[in-house]
Amino acid sequence: MAEPGVPYFDLKAQYRALEREILAALERVCRNATFASGPEVEAFEQAFAAYCETAFCVGVNSGTSALHLALRSLDIGRGDEVITTPYTFIATAWAVTYTGATPVFVDVHPATRTLDPAGLEARITARTRAVLPVHLYGLPADMDAIQPLADAAGIAVVEDAAQAHGARYRGRRVGGLGRLAGFSFYPGKNLGAYGEGGAITTDDPALAARCRRLRDHAQSRRYYHDEVGYNYRMDGFQGAVLQVKLAHLDAWNRRRAALAARYTAGLAGLPLRLPSVPEGTQSAWHLYVVEAERRDALRAYLETEHRIATAMHYPVCLHQQAPYRHLGHRTGDFPVAEALAAACVSLPFFPEMTDTELDTVVAAIRRFYAG
Ligand SMILES: Cc1ncc(COP(=O)(O)O)c(C=O)c1O
Known part of the structure; x- marks a missing residue:
């Protein structure tokens, strides 16, 4: 099946x-x-x-x-x-x-x-x-x-x-x-x-x-x-x-934090840069975004082999978007942002996601880099 x-x-x-x-x-x-x-x-x-x-x-x-x-x-x-x-x-x-x-x-x-x-x-x-x-x-x-x-x-x-x-x-x-x-x-x-x-x-x-x-x-x-x-x-x-929804926000954010911790533990050791949270800071974990080697191949593999949907936030930096070209920037002006745009993958992530679903994503990513 x-x-x-x-x-x-x-x-x-x-x-x-x-x-x-x-x-x-x-x-x-x-x-x-x-x-x-x-x-x-x-x-x-x-x-x-x-x-x-x-x-x-x-x-x-x-x-x-x-x-x-x-x-x-x-x-x-x-x-x-x-x-x-x-x-x-x-x-x-x-x-x-x-x-x-x-x-x-x-x-x-x-x-x-x-x-x-x-x-x-x-x-x-x-x-x-x-x-x-x-x-x-x-x-x-x-x-x-x-x-x-x-x-x-x-x-x-x-x-x-x-x-x-x-x-x-x-x-x-x-x-x-x-x-x-x-x-x-x-x-x-x-x-x-x-x-x-x-x-x-x-x-x-x-x-x-x-x-x-x-x-x-x-x-x-x-x-x-x-x-x-x-x-x-x-x-x-x-x-x-x-x-109505505000009353649930803290519980949803706690679930997001737990899912993020589970991703971070599960994905350790792979050729991915994982999100980090500095001392004294508590993220709301809106998205779980990794920077991946061979990003496009990874996304295609997850989608076609495992029906795991991912997204990109964001594939193009603002200085490279048509409405802001007049500012006169060139590729290379913002190297960190440009590298992120080239490598970012947003993994499946929402409070109602189950641990089993998350583990399925982790296992599929591990398989991609193993083979
Ligand atoms: C960082 C950031 N700024 C601004 C906005 C604009 O919000 P809205 O889509 O509600 O206009 C969004 C969301 O879409 C966002 O993610």
Whole structure:
């Protein structure tokens, strides 16, 4: 009989476990007709701010919108520069571009795959207004090194926490480490909506108020607009679903950490670079990404011989994407990011994954390198 295979990801199992709670939450939105913004979103915002240990949370319609508004709230715009890494999902850079500012890339560190502070100072100019480190795959960026450099230059740190709900850095939750943070609730995230969603967290009341206004057409009063705003509101269904799911996030993250530890033990000794978590840091383990020798052959083998699905986050660096070619970078400018793009494999990984499924993946990878 053919092997059952292992999916890369499965949201249906999570729904089956939560079905009654989710349907009750959705029904409440329908009955109360609280479809756009409203009490469900406000209740979620309060719960998520408490979870992130921040004073404020502003719910929006995507992680991209969250990052865009976070930068807009700081009055970043045309002529400004924002430093980030070329090894992230492209929306990190979109947020900068949407403001009219220019993204400036700094390579990532090979061990953490997050912004390498060693390259940061040299890229700060008189135009730099913010640093946008990405907590990639759930691992908090090296904030202790980044923040003093930003402070010395008088620029803000804005966290891209889209992949890191619940991660901790020196005991503190991500979301409260910089001036503002942007989260994504895209369905596949550690905390995923039933549609699109995102949020900004901050401790600054003025920035929170500005984000709240900007997401709702920049209205101070109904039909009175102070500046150019956006329709970036979170919808009521997402607020209701996210309240249900937030209560399970820590348990899911613990399961992710256990799965990651099992992968790391099982894959030791193979020609793979495995993820590592620095002292004092607690990853949210959004993805389990290895760098593999003969990456494409490995992926093809897993798929065709074992029906094991894998993915790549990310196969092309941002400086090599068409919208950012005008920045004038060449291959070789960001060697760590480029090497990662050439070798990364995201292994099957989701909280409902069984130990048996994980062991099947490990055994198949061992067979590939043995033969
Ligand atoms: C690192 C990172 N930044 C930003 C985003 C944008 O979030 P969204 O897809 O919700 O717009 C994502 C997720 O897709 C992401 O992974």
